Amino acid sequence: MASATFENPNSDNVDCSICTERFSNPCLLNCNHIFCETCIHTWIERLSEDDLSSLSGIECPLCRAITQPPNTQLPWRLWASSLPRASVTDLQDRTFPKMPRCDPCKRSSEVALATVSCVECNEYLCLECEKSHKKLKPTSGHKVYTINTEYDIEDCKKLHEYHKLLMCEKHDEREIEFWCEDDGEVFCATCAIVAHRSCSRVLEISNITEIETQSISVSKWRMEVLKTNLNDSVTVYRKYKKAIDKDIDTIQKQVKERKEILLKTIETEISQLLSSSSNRAAEYSGSVERNLSVLEGKIKQLERSITLTEKCSDMEQGEKRKFIVSSRLERLVKDYDRDIEEICNDTKSELSRVRLTVVNSEHDPKCFIGMLEEYTPTRHKDMLVPAFGMDGCAKKMFKVGSFFSSCDFFTDSVSIFSDKKNKRLVKYNNTSRKVVIEMKTKTEPWTVLVLKKMVVVSFPTNKKISVFNENLNLMKSISTTKCCYSFDDLNENNLLVCEETSGLFVVFVTYDLASGETKSKIDTDGDGNKLLTNSHICVENNILYRLTEQKKVIALNLNDKAEVFKYENKELDWPTGIDIDVEGNIYVCGLRSKNIHMLDNDGELIRILDLAQYGFSPTFIKFSRNNEDLILLGDETNPGPFFFKLK
Numbered sequence: 001m002a003s004a005t006f007e008n009p010n011s012d013n014v015d016c017s018i019c020t021e022r023f024s025n026p027c028l029l030n031c032n033h034i035f036c037e038t039c040i041h042t043w044i045e046r047l048s049e050d051d052l053s054s055l056s057g058i059e060c061p062l063c064r065a066i067t068q069p070p071n072t073q074l075p076w077r078l079w080a081s082s083l084p085r086a087s088v089t090d091l092q093d094r095t096f097p098k099m100p101r102c103d104p105c106k107r108s109s110e111v112a113l114a115t116v117s118c119v120e121c122n123e124y125l126c127l128e129c130e131k132s133h134k135k136l137k138p139t140s141g142h143k144v145y146t147i148n149t150e151y152d153i154e155d156c157k158k159l160h161e162y163h164k165l166l167m168c169e170k171h172d173e174r175e176i177e178f179w180c181e182d183d184g185e186v187f188c189a190t191c192a193i194v195a196h197r198s199c200s201r202v203l204e205i206s207n208i209t210e211i212e213t214q215s216i217s218v219s220k221w222r223m224e225v226l227k228t229n230l231n232d233s234v235t236v237y238r239k240y241k242k243a244i245d246k247d248i249d250t251i252q253k254q255v256k257e258r259k260e261i262l263l264k265t266i267e268t269e270i271s272q273l274l275s276s277s278s279n280r281a282a283e284y285s286g287s288v289e290r291n292l293s294v295l296e297g298k299i300k301q302l303e304r305s306i307t308l309t310e311k312c313s314d315m316e317q318g319e320k321r322k323f324i325v326s327s328r329l330e331r332l333v334k335d336y337d338r339d340i341e342e343i344c345n346d347t348k349s350e351l352s353r354v355r356l357t358v359v360n361s362e363h364d365p366k367c368f369i370g371m372l373e374e375y376t377p378t379r380h381k382d383m384l385v386p387a388f389g390m391d392g393c394a395k396k397m398f399k400v401g402s403f404f405s406s407c408d409f410f411t412d413s414v415s416i417f418s419d420k421k422n423k424r425l426v427k428y429n430n431t432s433r434k435v436v437i438e439m440k441t442k443t444e445p446w447t448v449l450v451l452k453k454m455v456v457v458s459f460p461t462n463k464k465i466s467v468f469n470e471n472l473n474l475m476k477s478i479s480t481t482k483c484c485y486s487f488d489d490l491n492e493n494n495l496l497v498c499e500e501t502s503g504l505f506v507v508f509v510t511y512d513l514a515s516g517e518t519k520s521k522i523d524t525d526g527d528g529n530k531l532l533t534n535s536h537i538c539v540e541n542n543i544l545y546r547l548t549e550q551k552k553v554i555a556l557n558l559n560d561k562a563e564v565f566k567y568e569n570k571e572l573d574w575p576t577g578i579d580i581d582v583e584g585n586i587y588v589c590g591l592r593s594k595n596i597h598m599l600d601n602d603g604e605l606i607r608i609l610d611l612a613q614y615g616f617s618p619t620f621i622k623f624s625r626n627n628e629d630l631i632l633l634g635d636e637t638n639p640g641p642f643f644f645k646l647k
Helices: 037-054 076-082 088-095 103-107 127-135 150-165 189-194 216-259 264-314 319-346 390-398
Strands: 026-028 034-036 116-118 123-125 144-146 178-180 185-187 202-204 353-357 371-375 384-386 404-409 414-419 424-429 434-440 448-451 454-459 464-468 474-479 484-489 494-502 505-512 518-522 538-540 543-548 552-557 563-568 575-580 586-590 595-599 605-610 618-623 629-634 642-646
Touching: 026 037, 034 037, 037 076, 103 123, 103 127, 116 150, 123 127, 144 150, 150 264, 150 319, 178 189, 185 319, 216 264, 216 319, 264 319, 404 448, 404 618, 404 629, 414 448, 448 484, 454 484, 464 484, 484 538, 538 575, 543 575, 552 575, 575 629, 586 618, 595 618
Parallel strands: 575 618
Antiparallel strands: 026 034, 116 123, 116 144, 178 185, 178 202, 353 371, 384 642, 404 414, 414 424, 424 434, 448 454, 454 464, 464 474, 484 494, 494 505, 505 518, 538 543, 543 552, 552 563, 575 586, 586 595, 595 605, 618 629, 629 642
């Protein structure tokens, strides 16, 4: 007795192995054998007659595998009716899991296994549909390929992919016939009329006598290079994952060793620490697994494309098809190149690790447990790349011994500087390295801010804030109560100004930019403490970021005056300049420590950028609109400005 199978894949004669007749209410066992409901019920009845007390499941009549009934509380007489039903499609899928289905039959809601493939139609056909395909005049000349094995299916897939290269991207039912010399693209007649009618050089491919394009072998080589880059990235991530696992193993071992010498009163704290390390391990490993999945997916795409290029190389094809295929493959390589560059660059930077650091226990100062700390194995000294030579760009601005207190960007290539030593404003073209406008001021300018097309400048000595147009012509002035050094915009209509009161204490005043009127004041935090600040401030999403001489960065919510976070680090000495990039990361200049601390919006350290190699102490930082270019200003001994690109 044989199990239910297909001698002919598309035959409707599907018989039960017990009654040898067509299935009636077919039931599916766990072993994937299918029987009529009545037949399997009769079989269960026979089993129960032998030994009802030991009947714990349904023994398959063919393979003797045991299937547990879906509901073990049911009496055995109802077991057959509770089994899952199987359709003819299920049987086909289980008997021929990798054989494709007939596409025309799918459109008429029928199911049939394909026996041939038509490359020109890009469809799989069953026996009946193949006959109709040959009878119809439009398709009678199409070449079809027989499908018998998995290798046939793979060959057909490659032929389908090859045929797709010859068809228009936007109109997949139309062949490519034209080439645009302006855009370097190939397309169908419809695209030639609709999308390329304004182009000056649209040529019919069959009439082109000399064609220069990238060869298929070069496309294959470039794809293989991209695959190698991805494989390198996979290697980096796997090594990184191994290092993370090693870190966690070390942490777990250290925690367990310390556990033996700690008092019972700190058992809860140890348990929390182990849980935290496990969660961190899961977090890091999960991130790596996701990145690996993306990388391996890209590698599989490249492998398919490389196989396709090999198939294209072996195909006999005329000049027209060769040109079309080469153009399409070249476009494909460019797309891969763009997508993969960003992925591969991520693995070239240092990746975060985790380690155990020893701290005093809050329960007993004599006991030392530990806490998890995220770190990077090396400093990121190479994250800042000079945009061009410092001496060359600065000569015209240095010639009078300048000291710039702040700056801002008009555009990505034009910036504005406040030179307090020479009492002037300088509009500077960063690309041509030329001074565009130089305007003398009566007193020392301090903070400069570009708002729309206006330039807003603070003059602490005069206790005023002046507004200039883009040509540095004065438009209006706003009088402040106290000396106003630093300020930032709350929005397009309001400024938050930091005014000194006495000593280092300050008050933050909101001014209406249009009328100059005072709208609100903040002189204490949420706990009633007076506010301290040092140098520049920054405002983003109604959060005030201020710096203090006590090596702190404090974020204050302007709505309720609540402290969002407080950042301290022994490697941040005398914080001065501060700015925020478009992703919300915070950059703080350390004047004495000669570095920049990069924080996330929760105040957690991301990395430290070391500036010691550049020989200046940073006092101010400003990002361009594109978030790639930035300007750093130094102290009076080496004021700059210094132009950088962030990697």
